[in-house]
Amino acid sequence: MSQEKDIESRRRFLKAAAGTAVAAAMIGTLPRVARAADLPHLADSDPTAKALGYVEDASKTTDAKHKAGDACSNCQFYSGGPTGYGPCQLFPGKAVNAKGWCVSHAPKKA
Helix, strand or coil: CHHHHHHHHHHHHHHHHHHHHHHHHHHHCCCCCCCHHHCCECCCCCHHHHHCCCECCHHHCCCCCCCCCCCHHHECCECCCCCCEEEECCCCCCEEECCCECCCCCECCC
């Protein structure tokens, strides 16, 4: 009798494990939410962009705080690639230009 209970218990475990594996596989095939490529580009007219002095091209800024070579691509808040657009922690839900710059620029720590 005990052996039958063990077999039934194993069967329930295996069914549950198989169901969990199938569910995990299905969730993995769902589209990712808010991929960087899907984020809208930050507009210069955005209130946060204006408040932080964001510019699409760092070489065109006239802000005295800008240092030569500073750009979003080498800022600790930027998590995109070295070119194109990517997410920035300062502008949630928006993508900024890797060549851009704002007054909150903080060099990445090596």
